[in-house]
Amino acid sequence: MKGTKLIPVIVLMALCGCGRFGNKDAKQNTSNRIVCISKQYNEIIFTLGAQQNIVGVDLSSIYPAEVQKLPNVGYHRGLSIEGILSLKPDLVIHDNNVGPENVMKQIADLKIPVKNFTKDGDSIEGTKALIREIGAYFHKEQAADSLCKQLDSQMQAALANAKQYTDTPRVAIIHFGRIGTGQYLVMTNHGTAAQIIKWAGGQPAIEAEKGMMPLSAEVLSKSDPDVILVTDFGFDKLGSAEKVMELPGVADTKAAKNHRIYRVWEHDLVYLGPRTGEIILNYQKLIHNTSNAQ
Amino acid sequence: MLTAQHITYSIGEKTLLNDVSLAFEPGQMNLIIGANGAGKSTLMRVLSGLCAGYTGEVLYDRRNIRLMKENELAVNRAVLSQQVEVAFPMSVGDVVMMGRYPHFSQMPSKADRQICHDAIRLFELEKLTNRNYMTLSGGEKQRVHFARVCAQIWDTGQQACRYLLLDEPLTFLDIHYQLDLMEKLSLMLRNNRLVVLGVLHDLNLAIKYAHHILLLHEGRIIAQGTKKEVLTAENIKTAFRIEPKIVTDEMKEIIYLLI
Amino acid sequence: MLNNRYIKSEWLLILALLTALLVSVRFGAVDINNDEIFSALKKTFAGDTLTLNERIFMHIRLPRAVLCVIAGAALAVGGVLMQGLFRNPIVEPGLVGTSSGAAFGAAFYFVMGSVLKLSTGQWTLPVAACAGGMVSTALVYLLAPQGNGSKNSAVPLLLTGIAVNAVFLSGVGFLSYIARDPQARSITFWSLGSLSGASWDVCLIVAISTLTCCLAALYFAKQLNALAIGEDEAMLLGVNLNRLKVSVLVINVVMVAVATAFTGIISFVGLIVPHLLRLVKGADNRSLIIHAALLGGVVLSIADLTARMLLRPVELPIGIVTSIIGAPVFIYLLRRKSYYF
Numbered sequence: 001m002k003g004t005k006l007i008p009v010i011v012l013m014a015l016c017g018c019g020r021f022g023n024k025d026a027k028q029n030t031s032n033r034i035v036c037i038s039k040q041y042n043e044i045i046f047t048l049g050a051q052q053n054i055v056g057v058d059l060s061s062i063y064p065a066e067v068q069k070l071p072n073v074g075y076h077r078g079l080s081i082e083g084i085l086s087l088k089p090d091l092v093i094h095d096n097n098v099g100p101e102n103v104m105k106q107i108a109d110l111k112i113p114v115k116n117f118t119k120d121g122d123s124i125e126g127t128k129a130l131i132r133e134i135g136a137y138f139h140k141e142q143a144a145d146s147l148c149k150q151l152d153s154q155m156q157a158a159l160a161n162a163k164q165y166t167d168t169p170r171v172a173i174i175h176f177g178r179i180g181t182g183q184y185l186v187m188t189n190h191g192t193a194a195q196i197i198k199w200a201g202g203q204p205a206i207e208a209e210k211g212m213m214p215l216s217a218e219v220l221s222k223s224d225p226d227v228i229l230v231t232d233f234g235f236d237k238l239g240s241a242e243k244v245m246e247l248p249g250v251a252d253t254k255a256a257k258n259h260r261i262y263r264v265w266e267h268d269l270v271y272l273g274p275r276t277g278e279i280i281l282n283y284q285k286l287i288h289n290t291s292n293a294q
Numbered sequence: 295m296l297t298a299q300h301i302t303y304s305i306g307e308k309t310l311l312n313d314v315s316l317a318f319e320p321g322q323m324n325l326i327i328g329a330n331g332a333g334k335s336t337l338m339r340v341l342s343g344l345c346a347g348y349t350g351e352v353l354y355d356r357r358n359i360r361l362m363k364e365n366e367l368a369v370n371r372a373v374l375s376q377q378v379e380v381a382f383p384m385s386v387g388d389v390v391m392m393g394r395y396p397h398f399s400q401m402p403s404k405a406d407r408q409i410c411h412d413a414i415r416l417f418e419l420e421k422l423t424n425r426n427y428m429t430l431s432g433g434e435k436q437r438v439h440f441a442r443v444c445a446q447i448w449d450t451g452q453q454a455c456r457y458l459l460l461d462e463p464l465t466f467l468d469i470h471y472q473l474d475l476m477e478k479l480s481l482m483l484r485n486n487r488l489v490v491l492g493v494l495h496d497l498n499l500a501i502k503y504a505h506h507i508l509l510l511h512e513g514r515i516i517a518q519g520t521k522k523e524v525l526t527a528e529n530i531k532t533a534f535r536i537e538p539k540i541v542t543d544e545m546k547e548i549i550y551l552l553i
Numbered sequence: 554m555l556n557n558r559y560i561k562s563e564w565l566l567i568l569a570l571l572t573a574l575l576v577s578v579r580f581g582a583v584d585i586n587n588d589e590i591f592s593a594l595k596k597t598f599a600g601d602t603l604t605l606n607e608r609i610f611m612h613i614r615l616p617r618a619v620l621c622v623i624a625g626a627a628l629a630v631g632g633v634l635m636q637g638l639f640r641n642p643i644v645e646p647g648l649v650g651t652s653s654g655a656a657f658g659a660a661f662y663f664v665m666g667s668v669l670k671l672s673t674g675q676w677t678l679p680v681a682a683c684a685g686g687m688v689s690t691a692l693v694y695l696l697a698p699q700g701n702g703s704k705n706s707a708v709p710l711l712l713t714g715i716a717v718n719a720v721f722l723s724g725v726g727f728l729s730y731i732a733r734d735p736q737a738r739s740i741t742f743w744s745l746g747s748l749s750g751a752s753w754d755v756c757l758i759v760a761i762s763t764l765t766c767c768l769a770a771l772y773f774a775k776q777l778n779a780l781a782i783g784e785d786e787a788m789l790l791g792v793n794l795n796r797l798k799v800s801v802l803v804i805n806v807v808m809v810a811v812a813t814a815f816t817g818i819i820s821f822v823g824l825i826v827p828h829l830l831r832l833v834k835g836a837d838n839r840s841l842i843i844h845a846a847l848l849g850g851v852v853l854s855i856a857d858l859t860a861r862m863l864l865r866p867v868e869l870p871i872g873i874v875t876s877i878i879g880a881p882v883f884i885y886l887l888r889r890k891s892y893y894f
Contacts, residue, residue, distance in 0.1 A: 056866075074867035077738040081749060083866030085609055086582035099739050102675065102750045110608050212734060344785055368791030375789075381640035381781045382836035388778075395779055396791040400772075446790070 031091035031113075035084055037076050038095035040121050040271040042067050044131055047147060047274040050138035056087040063267040079103045091115060122192070124155060127272040147274050154277020155199075161281060162201040165288040170205040171197045172225035172255070173269065174215060174247065176234025184215040184234060184247055193269040196276070200283035202227070217249030227287045228255040231266040262286055295319055296457060296489050301340055301350035310336045311348065312513040318506065320455055321486040323479065325500050326493045328510035329534050334493045335376065337510065338461045341491070342373045355455050368396035371457040372443035376465070378435075380427055386438050387423045390414055393445030405450070413445040416478065432466035440475065449485060458482075460492035464499070472496075476503045497538075497551050501525070509533055521548045562834065566847035570622065573854035577618040578610075580858065582865040585610050612752070620751035620759060620815070621857045622850035625822060627763040627812040629849025632823030633830075633841045634770055634805045637777035638798065639707045642831065646809045646823035649714040649802065650689035653721035655813040656744050658685020660728040663739045679755075679814035682743075685721075686810030693717045694802060707784070707798070745870030746817035748857050755815050766808035767846055773800055774838035781836055819872050821879025822852055828886060 035056040036042050042061040045051050051066070058076040061067050073083045077099040084092060084107065092107055092114045108114050117137070119130040128148045135144020173187040187193040189204040191211035197204050205225035206213070213219065230244055238244055241261040245251045255261055264286075268279045296318040303311040311333050318324040328334050339345045341352055343359045352359045359367060372393070380389070390413055394406040402410075414420055417437045422430065427438065440463070447456040458479075464472045480503060483490055494500045500507060501521055508518040509525075511533045517524040525548055531537055541550035578590070585606050593607035603611065631646025645652070662671065662681035671677055697713035725744075729737045776797050779787040788794055809823075826849050830841055853871075856878065860869040 059867075072867060077735065078742045078747075078868070078870065080582065080861070080866065080868030081613055082582035082609070082861065083868055085613075086584070086866045097735055099735070100742060100747060100749060101678065101739075102752075105675065106613060106752075109612065110605065112605075210731075210733060214730075342789065344788060364788055364793050365791035368789060371789075373789045375783070375785060378782055378786060380783075382642070382831060384781065384836045388835065388837060389782065392779055392782060392786075392790060395775060400775065 031089075033087065033089045034091045034093060035073060035087055035089040036061075036093040037073065037079070037098055038093065039063070039267065040130075040273055041093060041095060041117065041134065043267070043271075043273045043275075044134050044147075045138065048131070048135055048138065048140045048143045050134070050140045050143075055089060056084065063265075081106050085110075085112075093117070121272055123195075124151070124272060124276070127151070127276070131274070151274060151277055155280070158199060158277050158280040158284065162199070162284060165201050165284065167288060168201060168203045169226040169287050170223065171202040171227045171229060171287050172205040172220065172223060172253075173197070173229045173231070173264075174234060174244070175212065175231045175266065176237060185212040186215050186219060187212055187269070192271055195272075196269060196280060196283060197287070199280045200287055202283075202287045215247060215249075220249030221252055224253050225255050226258075226260065228253065228261045229264045229286075230261065231264060231269065233266060235263040295355060295455070296341065296491065297351075297353045297356075298341060299351045299353070301337070301348050301352070303336060303340060303345065303348040305347075310513050311340065314350075314510075314513075314515055316508055316515065316518060318489050318491050320489045321483055322490075322505035323483060323503050324489070324491040324506045324508070325504040326491065326508045326510060327495075327497065327500055327533075331512075332510040332533070333513040334510055335461055336513075338373070338459055338491075338493060342371065342459050343367050344373075354457060365396055368446070370447060370453055370455065371459070372446035373459045374439055374443045374461060374463050376461045378439055383426045383428045385424050386419060386427055386430070387414070389427055389438050390419075390441045390445055393442035396446065409448045409450075410441075410445050413441040413448065416444065417441045433468060433471060436463070436466045437471065444482075447488075449488075453487065455487045455489060457489045458491070460490070462493050462495060464494065464496065472499065479503070497525075497530075501548055501550065522546070525551070563843060563847070566844060566851070569851045570847050570854075573851045573858075574618055574622060577621060577854045577858045578614055581614050581861055582868070583609055583614075585614070616753050616756050617748050617751040617857070618854065619756045620748055621854040623756065623759050623763050624748070624812045624816050624819070625849035625851070625853030626767065626846040627759065627808045627849070628819060628823040628853070629826035629845035630763075630767050630770055630842050631805045631809040632827040632849075633838060633845045634773075634777070634801050635823070636827050636831075637780060637838050637841075638801045638805075639711055640780060641711075642828050643824070644711075645820065646805055647686075647813065647818070647820075648718075649710065649806075650693040650717045650721065651686040651806050651809050652813065652818050652820075653718040653725070654689025654692075655682040655686035655810055656740075656818060657689070657721040657724045657728075658682040658814075659743045659817075660725045660732075660740045661685065663736045663743070664728045664732045683810045683814035686813060687806055689717060689721055690802065690806040690810075694799070710798075742870060743817045744872070746819040746872030746875075747868075747870055748816055748853075748860075749868070750815055759812055759815060762811040763808055766804045767842065769800070769804045770842050771839060773797060773804070774842055777801065777838040778836070817870075817872065819853070819856075819875055821875045821883065822849055822856075825879050825882055825886070826852055828883075832886065832889070 032053055033055045034053045036045065036054050037058040039061040042057050043063050045054060046064050046067055054070060056071045056073050057067055059072055059074055060076055071087055074080055076097060079098060081103050089112065092112060094104065094114070094116060096116055098104060104114050117130060117133050119126055119133045121127040121130040128151060131147055132144050135141050173193050175185045175187055186206050188206045188208040188211060194204040205223040206219060228244070228250065235244065244261050245256050250256050298314060298316050301311050301314040302309065314337060326334050326337065340348050354371065387410065390410045391402060393413070394402055394410060398406055414423055417440055419437060419441055422434060427435065430438065443458065447458060464475065467475065476499060479490055482488055504521065506519065507521060507524045509516050509529055516532060517529050527537065527540060536553060539552040540548055541552060543549050583606065589606045590610055593603055593610045596603050596607060597611055628646055635644045635646050635648060636642050658681040659678060662678050666677070693710065693714045696717065697710045725740065729740050732740065776787065776792045779790045779792050780797070784794060826845050827841060830844050830848060834840055834844060856874045857871055860871045860874045863869060
């Protein structure tokens with residue numbers, strides 16, 4: 001009786017031990033208070049279990065859910081230096097997508113270290129390199145390694161799974177930013193969202209020069225997508241798929257007529273990360289006409 | 295003395311003043327009369343130096359005003375315009391003090407303040423000194439501007455000749471103040487070094503006070519001189535298209551026009 | 554209160570300004586206590602090394618508070634000048650092209666900076682914004698038809714200003730449209746205004762421009778007063794109108810463009826402060842300029858404090874704070890019964 005009860009406890013302790021094991025290593029970085037201003041970095045850090053010294057994040061870092069419990073220094077392009085400093089960081093990490101320009105310079109002038117990771121997480125290979133770089137920095141090399149392997153296998157599974165679908169649906173993604181011009185935007189054939197759609201076996205419906213463009217009736221009717229995905233913030237602002245159909249040009253599309261308007265999480269689409277493989281699998285189910293599955 | 299020689303002023307096709315020549319002596323009441331559109335206000339603008347686009351010369355004591363800078367003109371010459379629009383609320387005292395602006399560069403001197411005080415007293419505005427100009431009646435506002443222009447060319451004994459130009463100054467005043475003002479002007483004219491020139495609509499007031507009259511019609515002078523010379527039945531008919539009864543006294547001086 | 558004859562209103566405002574300065578310096582997202590403030594000041598003058606909090610105080614908080622005061626003065630005095638020049642109390646200092654030009658300059662830097670390989674030093678953005686503001690105003694002046702001696706020759710300037718504003722603002726819109734996402738965000742945030750770029754260098758530059766322009770403005774105060782009774786009347790009182798217009802425009806554009814270059818666009822301060830002072834103190838521009846310089850600093854300091862503290866550690870753009878408070882205040886002022894129109 002004692003024996004059987006002991007086993008789960010030992011397993012639990014071992015698991016906890018694994019977590020603390022990483023801590024007991026002499027860390028490459030000795031920072032105790034880190035403010036990290038990048039949604040991609042934060043997701044990776046939290047997934048690797050390296051988040052114990054993160055004391056502050058930016059407004060756009062929302063995944064995983066624990067991230068949102070941390071103090072928030074504001075929108076990453078409208079940062080406040082005293083706001084960051086009020087969290088008493090001894091290191092600030094960002095991904096070069098921050099503003100206003102003077103903030104990082106002022107922080108550096110105060111002799112607080114500022115760091116970027118060098119690997120560019122815009123492709124799967126790049127993301128894996130980034131995961132390894134972050135893993136090395138926080139001394140979670142093992143976790144990084146297994147995460148990369150997991151990402152690889154999930155990507156392979158996803159791509160293999162794609163073969164079962166015969167159709168290539170045209171997918172339009174409508175986005176409403178948290179802080180922006182007040183307009184709904186469509187994500188185009190450039191950028192991470194487009195990549196994910198392609199991996200999912202779909203075809204980005206909107207072609208343009210930039211990664212995003214303002215939504216207009218013309219843009220949508222020219223592309224006539226089979227499926228429309230609306231990111232969470234915007235979808236929730238509107239309330240329902242019916243309300244989405246009231247946006248300019250939506251009602252006339254094949255997607256609207258076949259009721260193929262779905263809500264998706266923004267953070268799944270805008271950067272590649274540990275869960276991308278999983279995400280692609282989900283999207284495949286979402287966008288393909290399931291009657292086409294074999 | 296204020297002289298003008300061969301003033302012609304046109305805007306586009308329209309000729310507003312056509313070969314106007316005149317001479318106004320100091321110490322006498324010079325009045326310009328004429329129908330609406332005759333060119334009286336335009337003539338006033340040219341004579342005051344506000345307009346530049348005319349041909350001919352305007353001379354203040356033989357000095358061509360075209361060669362004089364704004365401030366040089368302003369220390370000796372004051373103009374009371376037909377309508378003054380004050381954009382912001384300010385006190386009566388502040389408005390009158392503006393008359394002294396040509397005389398000091400940044401802050402008014404004690405003499406400037408005394409002159410303003412005297413001007414305000416002259417026009418019976420003491421009780422209104424600190425009142426908001428915007429709250430005054432039309433007549434009171436007119437008197438404030440009178441005080442201002444008088445303060446501008448107040449006799450300090452240092453000027454050569456001063457010029458006071460008044461464009462329909464009696465518009466908002468009741469009969470008491472109309473007469474009061476004309477009396478004050480007559481008093482001021484006792485000083486020989488002041489040229490007063492005014493535009494009046496009221497022919498009878500003109501008759502009562504003018505020494506020298508200039509009758510304008512369609513941009514030309516059709517008569518200038520004494521009342522007898524100018525206010526003939528023919529001239530009045532040409533200029534005003536009316537035929538009043540001219541009332542003269544024993545000396546054949548015109549004293550009244552019955553309309 | 555400002556009309557109390559026992560206490561000169563200038564002293565009252567100086568007191569208010571010092572209080573506002575003290576409060577903005579004492580409070581912020583980072584907790585800095587009084588001891589640290591005193592020791593920061595002492596150590597700086599003694600040449601000792603400072604702790605982190607002391608450095609935050611001396612290099613971030615204090616210059617920012619000082620910039621608030623100076624920029625607030627610049628905007629408010631600019632408002633006095635423009636309202637005097639146009640004989641209209643509903644005029645902002647940035648109206649004659651300066652604000653929209655500065656926004657265009659900033660947007661141009663954000664979007665075309667890398668394409669044109671512009672230097673990414675800390676002065677390129679302010680120089681671009683300042684240049685934009687000055688070019689825009691110069692354009693308004695050159696394009697506006699000269700008044701034909703009528704009483705309202707400032708109106709063509711105003712209307713041309715509206716047209717030029719429209720052109721430059723659509724330029725900003727176009728640049729936002731072709732911009733990549735991060736650049737578009739930069740444009741948005743810059744346009745909402747922020748005092749966060751304050752450093753001692755910036756304070757020095759803005760102080761020099763604001764002080765010289767305010768002194769120059771005082772010189773023209775009397776002539777602006779004369780303008781209040783009409784352009785003709787001003788001329789008859791000895792004012793050279795053209796010289797006055799050009800001088801006032803130049804003083805205003807230099808003062809406002811330089812301030813805007815470092816703070817972005819902050820609305821309402823230049824509109825409300827002179828307006829309010831005119832209701833209370835009368836229309837003498839000399840007095841207005843002095844009071845506006847002080848009250849502008851107070852208002853901007855309070856606005857910045859609110860922007861920094863309301864949602865700390867997040868900071869609101871200051872333009873939002875001044876608009877949210879400024880608009881209702883403006884409407885209230887318009888509706889006062891004793892208003893002159």
